[in-house]
Amino acid sequence: MLVPMKVDYGVRTLVYLAQQDENRFTPTSDIAGNQHIPEPYLLRICSELHKSGLIESRRGPQGGHKLGRDPETISVSDVVDSVDYSLAPVDCVEEPECCRLSGACSQRELWSDVEVMLLEHLSKVTIGELVSQQRSMVAAIPVHTNF
DSSP: OOOOHHHHHHHHHHHHHHTSOTTSOBOHHHHHHHHTOOHHHHHHHHHHHHHTTSEEEEOSTTOEEEESSOGGGOBHHHHHHHTTOOOOSSHHHHOGGGOTTGGGOHHHHHHHHHHHHHHHHHHHOBHHHHHHHHHHHHHHSOOOOOO
16 A cells, blocks of 8 residues: 555655744745655645645745644644545545445455554654654764765
8 A cells, every 4th residue: 555645745744844943934945855845746735734724834935834733733644634635545445336346345344444543543643753753863874974
């Protein structure tokens, strides 16, 4: 199962913003460049994150984005919800009417349970925790000096 790119980019955006000055708006171009996200696609994602209240956005020369809530209160499942994605591992979980077997298919319930477990886990992981993990990982990278 692959996590949709929109979810991945949304999480990366929030982790990046959580590491910026909370009183300043970060330009979209800075986020796009640092996180290797195509800027036009990032603008659409930021629009959805803004609508859900996860970020604040401002246009203009001093514009950009900043977190709309404390990173400890934003879960990864909030991001999934804000970009309106299902993490169902198979299509019939999301759209049972499209499958002739879904009414009598033992696998549909299995995959539905997998989606529920995944979303439950993601609801327990916060952007703040991901920021802490990332900072620890960066601090553990050895610095090489040339003599």
